[in-house]
Amino acid sequence: MPLINSTIQPFKVNAFHDGKFIEVTDADLKGKWSVLVFYPGDFTFVCPTELEDLADNYEEFQKLGVEVYAVSTDSHFSHKAWHDSSPAVGKVKYPMLADMTFELSRAFDVLIEDAGQALRGTFVIDPDGVIKAAEVNDNGIGRSAAELLRRVKAAQYIAAHPGEVCPAKWEEGAETLSPSLELVGKI
Template sequence: MSLINTEIVPFKATAYHNGKFVPVSNENFKGKWSVVVFYPADFTFVCPTELGDLADHYAEFQKLGVEIYGVSTDTHFTHKAWHDTSDTIGKVKYPLIGDPSQQLARAFQVLIEEGEDAGLAYRGTFVIDPEGKIKTIEVHDNGIGRDAAELLRRVKAAQYVAAHPGEVCPAKWTEGAETLKPSFDLVGKI
């Protein structure tokens, strides 16, 4: 079953954010747009490039009213240590949630259950609307990094569609570009 348009499950966790350990729950996702970015592990190789890319675009997400949450199955203590020792991760201003119980990775269906990477998460990205419903999902094998600019485009498209019922965003849609209004008369005309 797809997680699209399902509400995120209730959870409680601890995040490292702005020099403090803070509680985070499903309630944090209500009333605003959110992006949850799962990654395999702290102190690895592709992960800091992705989190750094998100940090470089964080102000743009914030202007759209979007909070980003990075999540791995590490602890919040490990997130702090990584933040304190890596120049790239030191740029991160969004919460890094610890998921050592693997409850979030399992709920979002990105937990690796078997093999040498068992207990880690795949690279899963979820855009969540203000009602707490998942609107986009992207999951990569762990050797393939993601692009924050493309994520930003998808967030803008999700926000546009939510604000303009009856309209849809075609492939490669960017903010300000023409959208489509599906109708009987449009069938076969594209």
């Protein structure tokens, strides 16, 4: 079954956030926009660059009413140790989820079973818990927080403006399209 427009499955995981160990569930994602960012593992090489990029842009996500969740199959203890020892990861203010049972990685179809790690999967989830955008990269390909912000803004725009769509390279404030019979063949 395609993930786009499906509702997230129930889950409960431990996490490291704001210097504490907490529990995060599917209910925590409801009522606001959320982004789940899966990555292969703590103490690796591309991962800290991505988490730092998200941290550097976290305030922008927060202004949009979006919570960011980093997810790997490492423990919440490992997340804390990495946060405390890496200058890049030390910038992270968003929750770091510990998917040690692979429940989330399997539900979002990003688990590499024989490695026990996740692919680089990014999912934009609306306040009803419905997946609106998904991107999955090979683990050698890092992601861009700026592009993720653009996709979140587009998802929020079309949610607030039924009947409109955002064309390629759409940026906030740019013109959108209203699909209709009159528009067919005119683009």
